[in-house]
Every structure is written in C-alpha cells, then in structure tokens.
Amino acid sequence: MTDFAPAYPGLDPQPYGPPSGSLADLLERVLDKGIVIAGDIKIDLLDIELLTIRLRLFIASVDTAKKAGIDWWETDPALSSRAAREELAEENERLRARLDALEGAEEPAGAAR
Secondary structure, three states: OOOOOOOOOOOOOOOOOOOOOOHHHHHHHHHHHOEEEEEEEEEEEOOEEEEEEEEEEEEOOHHHHHHOOOOHHHOOOOOOHHHHHHHHHHHHHHHHHHHHHHHHHHHHHHHHO
C-alpha cells in the first residue's frame, strides 16, 4: 500500500472546512445587520443622456430598519390600515373646516337679502 504525501509538507489541502452555516443563518445575519445594494443605470446616445435610473435597495428586519430611521411603511396608507384611517380622519377634518368656513362666509350675505 502506497501512502501519498502532500506536495508541500505542512500545508493542508483544505485549510478551511466546508461552510457550516445554512441559508437560514445567512438570512438571519443579513436581516439583523442589514445590507445595502446600490446601482445606477444610464442610457446615453451619442453622449446625450437619455435616461438615468438610480436604484437603492435596503434589506433588513423591521427592527433594524427602525434603528436606521426608516419607517415609511407605518405612514403609507397603502401599506398600513392605521395610516389609512388617520389619513381619512385628517381629510374629514379639513373638509369640515372648509365647509364651516364656506357656511360662515355665506351667512352675512344671506342676512343682507
């Protein structure tokens, strides 16, 4: 039986073991710390800029996003029922104030008739 020796003694052919983390571990780390992906797309024709698209993607958990000061989903009526109710209440209040102002402006004119 022949025993093969490595070409370079003391050098392990695999110094690092196989990755022990799973996809779930990776996803947990990304959501815990957050990741930013940024890029620009430019379309030029004869040195004339026709279109520029700037893409910014922030992937994180809700808690990490809030720590970063990002909470737009809480105030967007399309994404939050509480925000939709608040928007309707504010609109109702503005319309009532406008109606009161219009009715108040018409009363002196009606009294002069």
